[in-house]
Amino acid sequence: MAGKKKKDSHTWEKVKKSWYQFSKNPLSIIGATIVFLIMCLAIFAPFVAPYPEHAGNFVDFSNASRPPSLHHLFGTDVFGRDILSRVFFGFRFSLVMGFVVISLTAPVGVTLGLIAGYMKGTWVDTLVMRLTDIFVAVPPLVLALAVTSILKPSVFNAMMAVSLMWWPWYCRLVYGISSSIKNEFFVQAAEVTGSGKLHIIFREILPNCFGPIFTKISLDMGWVILIGSALSFVGLGAQPPTPDLGTMVADGAKYMPDQWWMAVFPAFAIMFVVFGFNILGDGIRDMLEVEEG
């Protein structure tokens, strides 16, 4: 009982210290606030959006193409739909895209990277790492475009395509760490005492990779969302009337320069999301680096 309490207070100290490192940089706080705000807006979109019914197939030609005003802060599109409301719903698709892609790719990439790193020099290492070489030889956006173009364009297929392209980056990151850690004493000690390979890989090596992995995840959220919006922009991702930020920018761009608000506000929204996740990622990196160093 007493031991447990002691452990708790130790963890609490660690959390406090990490929070101190994190909050020292005002930018990290801004990043965390932005990300939190966007998540709230996305989750509660039906309640906070001024015109929640405008998210789907809504048409009101009497209010079409209105410039920004107090009724419609971001203006309305050619169907008379409130752009601000659609941006809130657009955050939903962006965040779902980010979460799904990263929760699919990070475990796969990390596992392959760990195994290849631990078995450095064997055929497993060669096979896995040469495979990642092939995937990273083309910008991820290009391969994702090719895959979605061959499948039927939809949000689901866009997610699958990006996932297919994303795991090698995690694999490479973890491979670098695990192939150097495998020579450390604590790994050798585990080997000598007869621990199983699985135990060594997941219990001894994996915990040492968490810092860089989490940093990469928070930075990647921004990039995955960006690639998702790029796919929609070309017309290979979310299909109308789904309110996706990329689709909204592409549709709005057709009515430039007169109805500039249709493209510009969703474009700023994308910038805002990526900016938030990026500075949050930088903050997490600083925090973990200090903790380790």
Added chain:
Amino acid sequence: MHSIFVLFGLSILVFLIARVMPGDPARMALGPRAPEKVVQKFREDLHLNKPIYVQYYYWLKGALRGDFGTSLFTKRSVAEDIREFFPATLELMLFTGIVMSVMGILLGVLSARHANKWQDNLVRVVSYMGVCTPAFVFAILFLLLFGYVLNLLPTIGRLSPWIDHPRKITGFMTIDSLIAGNFTAFWDALKHLIMPGLALALGPMAQEARITRSSMTENLQRDFIALERSQAIPERRIMSRYLMRISIIPTVSVLGLDFASQLGWAFLVELIFNWPGISRYGINVMLHKDLNAIVAVIMIIGLMFLVVNIIVDIIVAWIDPRIRLGAERST
């Protein structure tokens, strides 16, 4: 050697992706009303009725001779299409590369020399925004600002329609018009390059500036700088001659990666500015499920990527005496 292996692997990967698609490519190319006999003949001509490894064998045999098959979308040879569209992309990417490396390093040096003064803070804020803004958002904003509101720059294509195209020699509009001695065309082509080029260059430029700044401020603390200062070598000379050289090594290494990822974003930027390059062609063939062309476009992008990486490795080795001498010693 390694690069050849990667290209070979990439071709298998892309070929697999392209061939597992649902639907019948022959039927799609000829339309739903083509008679079954014609479709059957078409399938046989393109070996579409054979197993996939046989199809790959035929494709590889052609590709090694520079023949990527016929585009089902433009009905022309894919190699011919690529020859036509590739120079435009190369010209745009070279312009982007020059802007992002020169401006990025200059801004980084400026930032490092005036560390923690207003110039530095300005550069840092601007580069933070630059890193986070995707190229297509820049493209849209530029289009609106410089194209429509200020009306300074042309918005689409490579050359204004009222200017005669110079004779095609290199395929680079700017160089061709210079060779032809047509300065109006040169100026016009350059103006067309500015917006798409800047939209692509600003993000990586910000990245280079940040990296150059941090590596310069770090190296400024080194002993050899103090030694040079103690010997009364002028500050300018220390900066430009000794500090710059070692400080841009990390920048150049990242430059290659950034340049390569901009190849991806060029797909969107070319679309926005209606730039007749290989990326816009790529999007078109993708939207039409034109398999031969999709495979060829990705192979070309992969090839460009590899070439850029090799060039970057050579530049780094040339700047960094440790790598150069290390290689000499080991041989």
